[in-house]
Amino acid sequence: MNEWSDRVRDIESFKVMELLKRAKQLDAQGHNVVHMEAGEPDFATAAPIAEAGVAAIQNGHTQYTPSGGIPELRQLIAEHYANTYGLDISPERVLVTAGASGALLMVFSLLANPGQTFMMADPGYPCNRQFLRLVEARGQLVPVTAEDNFQLTPELIEQHWQPNTAGILLASPANPTGSVVHRDDMELISQTVKTLGGHRVVDELYHGLTYGCNAPSVLEVDADAFVLNSFSKYFGMTGWRLGWTVVPENAVADMEKLAQNLFISPSTIAQHAALAAFKPETLSILEQRRHAFKERRDVLVEGLRNLGFVIPLMPEGAFYVYADASRFTDDTFSFCWDLLEEEHVAVTPG
Amino acid sequence: MNEWSDRVRDIESFKVMELLKRAKQLDAQGHNVVHMEAGEPDFATAAPIAEAGVAAIQNGHTQYTPSGGIPELRQLIAEHYANTYGLDISPERVLVTAGASGALLMVFSLLANPGQTFMMADPGYPCNRQFLRLVEARGQLVPVTAEDNFQLTPELIEQHWQPNTAGILLASPANPTGSVVHRDDMELISQTVKTLGGHRVVDELYHGLTYGCNAPSVLEVDADAFVLNSFSKYFGMTGWRLGWTVVPENAVADMEKLAQNLFISPSTIAQHAALAAFKPETLSILEQRRHAFKERRDVLVEGLRNLGFVIPLMPEGAFYVYADASRFTDDTFSFCWDLLEEEHVAVTPG
Numbered sequence: 001m002n003e004w005s006d007r008v009r010d011i012e013s014f015k016v017m018e019l020l021k022r023a024k025q026l027d028a029q030g031h032n033v034v035h036m037e038a039g040e041p042d043f044a045t046a047a048p049i050a051e052a053g054v055a056a057i058q059n060g061h062t063q064y065t066p067s068g069g070i071p072e073l074r075q076l077i078a079e080h081y082a083n084t085y086g087l088d089i090s091p092e093r094v095l096v097t098a099g100a101s102g103a104l105l106m107v108f109s110l111l112a113n114p115g116q117t118f119m120m121a122d123p124g125y126p127c128n129r130q131f132l133r134l135v136e137a138r139g140q141l142v143p144v145t146a147e148d149n150f151q152l153t154p155e156l157i158e159q160h161w162q163p164n165t166a167g168i169l170l171a172s173p174a175n176p177t178g179s180v181v182h183r184d185d186m187e188l189i190s191q192t193v194k195t196l197g198g199h200r201v202v203d204e205l206y207h208g209l210t211y212g213c214n215a216p217s218v219l220e221v222d223a224d225a226f227v228l229n230s231f232s233k234y235f236g237m238t239g240w241r242l243g244w245t246v247v248p249e250n251a252v253a254d255m256e257k258l259a260q261n262l263f264i265s266p267s268t269i270a271q272h273a274a275l276a277a278f279k280p281e282t283l284s285i286l287e288q289r290r291h292a293f294k295e296r297r298d299v300l301v302e303g304l305r306n307l308g309f310v311i312p313l314m315p316e317g318a319f320y321v322y323a324d325a326s327r328f329t330d331d332t333f334s335f336c337w338d339l340l341e342e343e344h345v346a347v348t349p350g
Numbered sequence: 351m352n353e354w355s356d357r358v359r360d361i362e363s364f365k366v367m368e369l370l371k372r373a374k375q376l377d378a379q380g381h382n383v384v385h386m387e388a389g390e391p392d393f394a395t396a397a398p399i400a401e402a403g404v405a406a407i408q409n410g411h412t413q414y415t416p417s418g419g420i421p422e423l424r425q426l427i428a429e430h431y432a433n434t435y436g437l438d439i440s441p442e443r444v445l446v447t448a449g450a451s452g453a454l455l456m457v458f459s460l461l462a463n464p465g466q467t468f469m470m471a472d473p474g475y476p477c478n479r480q481f482l483r484l485v486e487a488r489g490q491l492v493p494v495t496a497e498d499n500f501q502l503t504p505e506l507i508e509q510h511w512q513p514n515t516a517g518i519l520l521a522s523p524a525n526p527t528g529s530v531v532h533r534d535d536m537e538l539i540s541q542t543v544k545t546l547g548g549h550r551v552v553d554e555l556y557h558g559l560t561y562g563c564n565a566p567s568v569l570e571v572d573a574d575a576f577v578l579n580s581f582s583k584y585f586g587m588t589g590w591r592l593g594w595t596v597v598p599e600n601a602v603a604d605m606e607k608l609a610q611n612l613f614i615s616p617s618t619i620a621q622h623a624a625l626a627a628f629k630p631e632t633l634s635i636l637e638q639r640r641h642a643f644k645e646r647r648d649v650l651v652e653g654l655r656n657l658g659f660v661i662p663l664m665p666e667g668a669f670y671v672y673a674d675a676s677r678f679t680d681d682t683f684s685f686c687w688d689l690l691e692e693e694h695v696a697v698t699p700g
Contacts, residue, residue, distance in 0.1 A: 004604055005463045007485070014610035017417050024416070044410035053407045053619065060394035062589045066374070067367050098448055098591065101613055105455075113355045114464065114486055130611040135357070136464055136486045239412045239618030241448065241591075254354055260364035261480040263451055267617050268589030269403065 011130045016348045019336065023346040037346040039175060040238040041293075041319070046285040048276040049237065056272030063268060067259035069096025069244070070271050076278050077244055084207075085217045093246050095255050096274075098266045100205050100230040100243035104131045106258045107226050107245060111199050112137035116166040118201070121152050123322065123350060125175045125203070140165060146312035150177035150322075151185070154192040167199030172215050173206040176350065177322045178297075178315020183216040190222040200225040205243075206318035208234030208286070211294045213316055224248045231270070233318070234286060235277045240270035293319045322350060361480045366698045369686065373696040387696040389525060390588040391643075391669070396635040398626045399587065406622030413618060417609035419446025419594070420621050426628050427594055434557075435567045443596050445605050446624075448616045450555050450580040450593035454481045456608045457576050457595060461549050462487035466516040468551065471502050473672065473700055475525045475553070490515060496662035500527035500672075501535070504542040517549030522565050523556040526700065527672045528647075528665020533566040540572040550575040555593075556668035558584030558636065561644045563666055574598045581620070583668070584636060585627045590620035643669045672700060 016037055023033050035042065044050070056062075068074065074091040081087040097103040104127070112118060114136035120128055122141035129139025142160050144150050152168060170189065172181040181189065193200050202218040204227050218225040230243035247255050259265075276282055300321050301311055310324035329335040332349040339345050366387055373383050385392065394400070406412075418424065424441040431437040447453040454477070462468060464486035470478055472491035479489025492510050494500050502518060520539065522531040531539065543550050552568040554577050568575040580593035597605050609615075626632055650671050651661055660674035679685040682699040689695050 004460050004601065005485075007463075008460050008604045008608065011607055011611060013607045014417075014614075017610040017614070020414075021416055038414060040414055045407075045412040050407050050412065054404050057395075057400050057403050057407075062395040062400065062587065064370075064388060064390055064588050066371050067364075099614065105612065109484055110354050110358050113357075127611045134459055134485060134612070135355075237412065238414050239615070241613075241615075241617045251354065254358045257361055257363045258358065260367040261361060261477045262455065262484070263591075264364075264367070264449065265589070265591075267591045267620065269619060270617065 007133055007136070010133050012126070014127055015333070019340065019346060019348060023340060026340070026344060031344045033340075034345045037348045039320070040232065041236045041289065043236055043289055045236050045240070045273075046282050048279055048282045048285075049235070049273050052276035053240070053269055053273030056269045061268050061272045065265045065268050065271060067263065067265050068256050069094070069266060073271050073274055076275065080278055081217070081219070081246070085220055087217065087219050089219065089246060090249070092252055093249060095245050095247065095252075095259060096266050096271060097243045097245055097259070098263050099232065099241040100203070100228050101127070102263055102266065103228045103243050103245035104128065105134070105262065106255055107201055107228065107247075108132050108137065109135055109258055109262075110251060110254055111201070111226070112166050116164050117162065118167050118169050119152060119157060119160060119165055120169040121150060121171070121174065123150070123176055124171060128169055137166070149181075150174060150179040150313065151181055152189060153185075154188050157189065157192050157196070161196050161198075165196075165198060167201060168193050169201045169203065170218070171203035171205075173210060173315075173317025175206065175318055176320040176348075177313065178318045178320050179313060180210060180213060180215045180316040182213070183221065186216055186218055187221040190218060190225065194222070201228065202226070203228045205230045205233050209290060209293060209319060210317040211290075211297065211315075215317055219246065226251075231274050231277060234290075235274070236286070236289070237270065237274065237277070240273060241267055242270040242274055297321065357483055357486070360483050362476070364477055365683070369690065369696060369698060373690060376690070376694060381694045383690075384695045387698045389670070390582065391586045391639065393586055393639055395586050395590070395623075396632050398629055398632045398635070399585070399623050402626035403590070403619055403623030406619045411618050411622050415615045415618050415621060417613065417615050418606050419444070419616060423621050423624055426625065430628055431567070431569070431596070435570055437567065437569050439569065439596060440599070442602055443599060445595050445597065445602075445609060446616050446621060447593045447595055447609070448613050449582065449591045450553070450578050451477070452613055452616065453578045453593050453595035454478065455484070455612065456605055457551055457578065457597075458482050458487065459485055459608055459612075460601060460604055461551070461576070462516050466514050467512065468517050468519050469502065469507060469510060469515055470519040471500060471521070471524065473500070473526055474521060478519055487516070499531075500524060500529040500663065501531050502539065503535075504538050507539065507542050507546070511546050511548075515546075515548060517551060518543050519551045519553065520568070521553035521555075523560060523665075523667025525556065525668055526670040526698075527663065528668045528670050529663060530560060530563060530565045530666040532563070533571065536566055536568055537571040540568060540575065544572070551578065552576070553578045555580045555583050559640060559643060559669060560667040561640075561647065561665075565667055569596065576601075581624050581627060584640075585624070586636070586639065587620065587624065587627070590623060591617055592620040592624055647671065
């Protein structure tokens with residue numbers, strides 16, 4: 001009776017959430033913890049979005065919505081693809097989800113049979129492989145280095161492809177390295193995977209948060225790819241739990257079916273709040289925040305390098321610095337815990 | 351490339367969400383649709399809860415929370431078990447989830463290995479089996495009738511138990527029949543499944559919505575059962591997407607691990623709003639609504655019986671009427687669509 005499923009034994013804890021729990025305990029004890037552990041902006045949600053959320057509650061928008069999201073929001077997201085990438089995406093192809101986590105669950109449920117794998121770069125967002133494990137598929141981790149721009153390359157993909165590989169998961173800008181896959185590389189990668197007969201899933205959660213370049217959407221070069229995105233990062237809506245996915249036309253009906261069964265619908269309040277996310281006054285606040293992130297990156301990377309941390313590539317996007325601490329420790333997990341307990345600086349092991 | 355996973359082929363659409371979509375289209379065209387299709391109260395969220403949600407946004411509670419929920423809410427839910435059932439439940443055993451849907455996903459991920467089954471009554475909530483299919487397990491549907499009180503009985507459980515049966519899912523009050531498992535029966539069922547070495551999962555989503563009786567929590571008779579519950583039904587918070595699960599002490603760490611990976615955290619705004627759910631002024635509003643549901647049940651059951659629908663058991667809980675339409679049709683799906691298109695009355699096929 002006390003034995004749980006095999007999958008639960010395989011799934012590891014999400015270390016940053018453990019660390020965050022302890023960091024918040026130290027906060028509560030009155031310590032002034034420097035928070036650099038979690039993947040969320042320290043800013044509260046921008047005022048126009050917050051106000052739209054308040055109005056939604058006051059107007060009684062508190063019941064279920066269609067499973068794929070309210071039509072107005074799907075429309076706005078589709079327009080965002082036209083405005084930002086010059087892409088003509090039909091609103092039906094956009095499904096609003098319970099965070100990008102909800103999108104990951106649905107996309108891998110749709111694409112991965114038991115025993116199949118999705119190839120992904122290591123380092124990467126640690127939960128990706130756990131969604132695959134959940135549905136009895138597996139993450140196929142390919143170690144990448146600064147020489148590969150910390151990304152899967154056509155060569156790596158061909159070299160590691162197996163008969164049971166169902167596709168790849170790319171992240172651009174990447175968590176935690178901040179590296180961006182630029183358009184020519186995206187096209188080559190996409191073409192390589194297509195030729196191998198695999199699905200292309202691209203995590204575009206950090207779009208909007210780039211410094212000195214734009215990250216292309218995979219949809220610019222590959223109409224049948226699956227895109228994962230979120231209102232959490234650029235739009236600063238972490239706690240609202242809202243994301244979206246763009247899927248090929250012929251996947252829409254099956255994705256809606258999954259959304260109906262697994263989620264009923266995404267948060268109604270969050271959806272109505274997000275209607276304000278693309279307004280000019282909101283975007284102007286978000287641009288100011290992006291500049292603040294850039295300044296922090298510049299200060300932090302220089303400071304860490306001066307201290308002896310190795311950062312081979314300047315992060316082009318997201319809000320992470322992936323620093324090599326091997327000069328100081330060969331156990332980054334203990335290193336991070338000691339830093340938290342002794343110096344009240346919260347960072348996450350790599 | 352156009353082929354999706356085997357599981358997606360097996361998973362059926364959640365019919366009520368299809369019907370709801372069409373009903374909302376008719377609403378938008380100006381028709382006055384009578385909505386009896388979806389499992390949600392027609393009342394907007396009670397004012398004290400809505401006000402707490404507004405305050406949460408205004409106070410900047412918009413970031414991630416611990417994966418199992420904010421400690422204050424876990425504490426309040428634990429107190430609810432003391433006040434309502436006289437049970438001493440430690441707050442650590444309570445995990446706040448993204449709706450009861452989130453709880454279902456985590457509980458079945460924890461308990462079901464591929465190829466195993468959970469036994470459940472048919473008719474029942476149609477998504478239950480799909481969560482099992484997702485993780486390569488299966489729902490084992492046992493047809494039940496009014497003579498069984500529309501519930502699994504010890505006899506049915508023993509008769510249908512298979513070597514690969516991992517446990518049972520009970521729902522009390524049940525969706526869609528409104529039947530309640532009373533304490534003696536609950537004890538016998540629980541004992542039967544324990545003896546067979548199976549897990550007990552009990553859907554208590556409609557607790558609070560009973561008419562003339564109280565539904566016991568399985569935890570009154572079985573300390574190691576898993577409870578699923580929600581702020582959607584009695585507390586009227588459907589669109590906020592918030593639920594909870596109570597799990598045995600030795601499952602807490604693994605359930606938190608699943609919550610971290612699959613959801614990061616439940617909606618922060620919804621959690622802060624739910625802090626107002628157990629206040630006396632809220633409960634007094636919810637009691638008034640419960641009385642309204644009771645009156646509607648009485649009117650509706652009598653009216654339907656007079657029209658020739660067969661309703662063998664008066665629903666003791668929830669807010670559904672499960673009516674036998676065989677006098678009118680042998681295709682309830684078409685019957686419901688015709689009723690919607692021609693009479694603008696939205697009901698769900700059984």
